Amino acid sequence: MNAQMNSVEIKNLDLHFGAVKVLQDLNLTIGQGEFLVLLGSSGCGKSTLLNCIAGLLDVTAGQIHIGGKNVTWAEPSDRGIGMVFQSYALYPQMTVEGNLSFGLKNAKVPKDEIAKRVARAAEVLQIEPLLKRKPAALSGGQRQRVAIGRALVRDVDVFLFDEPLSNLDAKLRADLRVEIKQLHQTLGNTMIYVTHDQIEAMTLADRIAIMKGGRVMQLDSPSEIYNRPRNLYVAEFIGSPTMNMVDGALAATQFSSPLGEISVEGYAFDGGAPDATPAVLGIRPEHIASGAAAAQMPIRLDSTVELVEPLGSDTLARVNANGAPFWVRLDGQATLRPGDALPIGFDPARIHLFDKASEERL
Amino acid sequence: MNAQMNSVEIKNLDLHFGAVKVLQDLNLTIGQGEFLVLLGSSGCGKSTLLNCIAGLLDVTAGQIHIGGKNVTWAEPSDRGIGMVFQSYALYPQMTVEGNLSFGLKNAKVPKDEIAKRVARAAEVLQIEPLLKRKPAALSGGQRQRVAIGRALVRDVDVFLFDEPLSNLDAKLRADLRVEIKQLHQTLGNTMIYVTHDQIEAMTLADRIAIMKGGRVMQLDSPSEIYNRPRNLYVAEFIGSPTMNMVDGALAATQFSSPLGEISVEGYAFDGGAPDATPAVLGIRPEHIASGAAAAQMPIRLDSTVELVEPLGSDTLARVNANGAPFWVRLDGQATLRPGDALPIGFDPARIHLFDKASEERL
Amino acid sequence: MDAVSAHLDGPQGPKPRKRFSRNNIIIYGILGMVALYYLLPLYVMVVTSLKGMPEIRMGNIFAPPVEITFEPWVKAWSEACTGLNCDGLSRGFWNSVQITIPSVIVSIAIASVNGYALANWRFKGADVFFAILIFGAFIPYQVMLYPLVIMLRELGLYGSLWGLVIVHSIFGMPILTLLFRNYFTSLPEELFKAARVDGAGFWQIYFQIMLPMSLPIFVVAMILQVTGIWNDFLFGVIYTKPDLYPMTVQLNNIVNSVQGVKEYNVNMAATLLTGLVPLVIYFVSGKLFVRGIAAGAVKG
């Protein structure tokens, strides 16, 4: 990510609504052509950040640069951005064509140029047959495409998406997700995409920024976020079912907890093993081996099954090991019943350790 | 499921809104203590059915029996049901306690009995500290619990839930799902639960009724629905990502399609292999083996990877085998790139075959 | 399962509803009585306006006319005198039209733009102005008569049609602005944002995005203003001159200047004639009115 190539740069951004500090000292650098996903729970400030980038909210402090220009005070339409909203925000009284060309007409683009761009966008999004219809006569997925098309025709460098798929049903969401991914590969624009759907985030993003309370908790590639969450919040936020957590104390490579003494030899400490500190151990349900496979694992525990959730493709089981509850992901064919004994085990290489006080990864 | 023990019985139910036939000749029998989930896409009539059972809608034809009594014409409050709504529908100006006790006071239940029941419900749902608060001061999950509590205090036989979790975020949804499951185990009531979330349906239900256009497409246990969908609709509806489908023709145990000739020897036909018929072959992404494992499978295909979606815990890949696209579920650690060649394979025992015309399982 | 459905005992199908259930009798009974209370005055006005004077003196006011005569209507419309002018309401009618149309248009135009600016372009101090405006809704008109005379005089608009239009716009502004502001606030904010990203400015968004979506609230505003301005007496008479006097002034003159015996039939006919325009508007667009109210007034 070359500094010269940065597409969007946010410096020390603050945004307050009255006394409420929604964004605080936020820094973010997004490279040219990158697909950045902003992920976070509801109310963490994702939309607010997007609106700041788009120029729809006046920032309280800080700067926003897009394409190397300081656009902190520029009008939304002058920033070279296009935006797609959760509720589509199509102009209900205009046809699809009118929706697509409205921005261009405002920008006094010549007629034939408008026609050309609309035609191209319609082709890319496969909405040519719909051009004469009004939004009310479109299905959810079609509306979403038109909304994307509206950004597309503006030939902008940066696309902003605010939860563009969350009003759609699961199947359509999956389809459109793929389409957006392909669109990104085709166009090569920078895209900033807000969601609180993990799957979307994991599959679409080059990098994910996980936000909480107006701050970025971690900004990394999806696999890095999944495999090396920087802190407890990110660790718990990512992954479904949630990571299992066990409170204990860490001394060198010994983790003592209700589970007993566990050697975490093989764990890749961030800095180096600390001397002695209260710590939290985390392990994802899908990284726990059970039954026969458990025997192969460096760490082994005995447990009893408490609850079984067959999902068809997988089975989730909540087991109890020395009083600590663990969720374990098993094969969809697994036939367990509450009360069964189940040996479980895991590899220290797959665990996560966090400082209890700072909640940072160790 | 003993007929004497039936808790809710719906016979030949019709419901029309003017000319729109929302429910048509619907029959459903729900056993005492059973957890039935109504699953279906939006607008298929799930809420309508629930409202009919609750007595909130007048049926057009047919009967409803609850606890052995014909309640077709009974008032909602006399049917021995409690209902939980998607929007919670808490009385906003009453405290939690008021919400729980309002119905009881109205039924002239003695004071101390009310107090006892409210206390018990609060304990079961762990909302004792919230009793004095108003709904506005509660989080989504807490509100949902109060809504459940309101049904709980009524000491009813049948609980009706209309998408009780769909307003909540993923994490909370998962937690409450488990709680509802436990509640059911504790109370032993009959529960009818509407959702369009598959995971909820799979994990909660004793039986699932899959609805489409006002009819029940399949009523079976979750595993049966997952493993032996009765028809194409159910097959495509259940499972995420969706089942891969290949059009072709079946003659005895030979399935011919663009993939080539495939022997489905080992497939458990519903009636017996038909002579010759256009058919659809389905195989779930999670039942496709790939790489080395593919070699062990009776059916093997060569494919190239088109798209990779790493989800962290798993990786999804879309591959192309002889022009037919397949989604394949791989391990989370899998490192594939578009263009890679990937051998895939599957077991005829895991496939699904449907008649092309009737869409019924073969 | 099909075996079960072969025959059904006991209640089935829709719950039988008595047509004349106690509830229905109460509901329709009350509504009927209420309707009577509301219709009675109208009935009396219509009936009286169709009677001759002798019949009025004789019979009671609720009796239907024995002999229907339209003379009172003719008289009220074209013959009744005020002072020296004996052309009835007809002259005032056209004046009222002439006053109402520009006043309604201007006041709604101003208030809708205000509401839009307040809802979507909140600038510093906007709330203060708005609060003052709402406060203005409570000011008795009499209090403002004098200051307004002075202001209009200074503007040189006193006594002209446009002076009156301004006065109507000012006094219509508080409630209308409130309505429009609430309505525009209830429209999805994202539409507004999308339009800004599309480079549309203040007026473009107003005309091309907001306006086409605001029919219900415009209907409400129109109805309120037509009624208010058409029925206005005080401003019409104070801020204009006789050749612009609205119909209500003529009505007042006819009703209040009696010659010996009050001609109730002419008075009633005149009253009905004056109320006709707003009445027709209500009867025609009542449904839209309710929809608009639901959209604009209820959300706070």
Added chain:
Amino acid sequence: MAASRPKSLFRNLNAKIAAIPMIITALVVFTGGTLWTVAYSFTKSKMLPKWKFVGFDQYERLWDTRRWMVSIENLFIYGLCMLVLSFVLGFILAALMDQKIRFENTFRTIILYPFALSFIVTGLVWQWLLNPDLGVSNVVRALGWDSFAFDPLYNAQIAIFGVVIAGLWQGTGLIMVLMLAGLRGIDQDIWKASRVDGIPAWKTYLFIVIPMMRPVFITTLVLIASGIVKVYDLIVAMTGGGPGVSTEMPAKYVYDYMFGGQNLGQGFAASTMMLLAVLIVVIPWAMLEFGGKKRG
């Protein structure tokens, strides 16, 4: 290249320009006019405003005047009746309308149409209907009930209630429509929940629905209250303040003394008192409604 921070005055410039009529109205007309009125209430202005300062003389006289006291009392009675009755009637009517009745449109139109008529017309018609020699009273007597007497406008004790009857006739329709809109905005699930709980409809209205309709009630309150304070035409057309001074109202007092009595100072003092009363009501409300919450 880097755009500098624009002057705050020029941000949203168009919006500000568009709001100029509103700003002028708010500042010059309403605020300016009010201040002017307040200022001149301390003078001895007669027919024309003159800056002859007399301190609180006008106010002393005002509060010594029986007619003013009666006016205030009447405003209070009338206001209370109108508020309570139009709320109650409007709500009951709206609730009836909400019962999925037939002919809803017809009933609604019937109840709403008087709102199209001016107070002048309303006053005239009701003066007539309530005239003991012509109206309802006469008809009932003609039917044989000789001792029947219903002549509120001719009885100083109850004349003000005669005015209320007419006021309600004119205004309840709008209130009903507002309430109806409010009722239709209530989440249907609430109704379902209360039916499952076995709560009778009237209790649901009373304990659940009404408390949920706060925003509608506030809009309604503003409309009714602003109408009450300004009531003038109705009185003039219906009773002229009589019999005696039994239906006088503050707005009429203002008008009569400004123009009839040619004592502007007195009229201004009276209007200042009215404004003060309004302020006491409006300011807390405005702070509640617009002060705290922002759009979101």
Added chain:
Amino acid sequence: ADLEVTHWWTSGGEAAAVGELAKALNERTEHKWVDGAIAGSGNTARPIMISRITGGDPMAATQFNHGRQAEELVEAGMMRDLTDIAEANKWREVINPPALLDACTVDGKVYCAPLNIHSSQWLWLSDAAYKKAGVPVPTTWTEFVASAPALKEAGITPLAMGKQGWQQNLAFNAMVISLMPTDVYLSVFQDKDADAAASAEVLEIFKTAAIARDLSADSNVQDWNQATNLVITGQAGGQIMGDWAQGEFAVAGQVAGQDYHCLPGLGERDVLLAGGDAFYFPVLDDADKSAAQGELAALLVDPDVQVAFNLKKGSLPVRGDVNLDAANDCMKKGLEILGRGNAVPDWNILITSDTRAQLEDLFVEFFADSSITAEAAQERFVGIMEDAE
């Protein structure tokens, strides 16, 4: 030029009288009368007129009552100075009583053209009613009161009175001037002497008013002409009303002395108040119109116009030198009294509108509420007169 004239004369007789003015203007000059009638009492019309004048869009001429109503407009220089017209037409000499012109004069300059004299202290009696009751038509207020029980017995309302404040006010006014010694009247209203206001003579008036209150208790009408109509139709015995009531009798085709009787000064005293209407002419920029205003002013006092107008209006002309053969009984009686000089100035000339409004409120209340005693009313009367200017 077109001359817009505003006034509040809209009832039958009044409108006919205005018609005479218009006719005269239209026929005798090249100017045109544009009528700006506003119905209702002066209270409705006056604010409109004042607003028009102060608003900078004045009419050419406007009606005001004599007295202090237009005082401030004159002081503010908004009214045209008519001294030239007055001098040319010798108003000083012809106008009778001279007090009328005095009322138009401010600092020696004339600002209005008096049009007519109204006297309000008349008792109008219905012959039909008295015939029905079988008692002779009274000739004094005292007799009227005495005959009231007989009328009541016959189911006739003794005294007709509209429920509007100004009518009750007028009745009271009539009692004041007819029953109160002139010196007391002058010291109360001209000198604003509080002691005089508190005197027994004044109390007597309130007591008489209380009697009138009882006698009129059954009269359920609003407008003055409705009350007059009760007298015309014999449903009421009498009405206290100004001389304009005569117009209504005339319109109904009744003849004075035959169908109805009139008692100026309530039959008790030969005194009438000289008040009336006058026209004021706001200052106009347009020189043409200004000249036309002068012509109109001169025309108003012209003998022929005076006769024509006052016959229709039922009021008295403002000059003593006109031929009134056409006048009826009642009018002649009035003229006679005026000719003898038995006139005192109207209190509208003596007190401000403000005081008048306060007094009106008092009388209105007094008339409507029989629980207010004469003593209590007098106490408040004194209070108001103490503040009067």
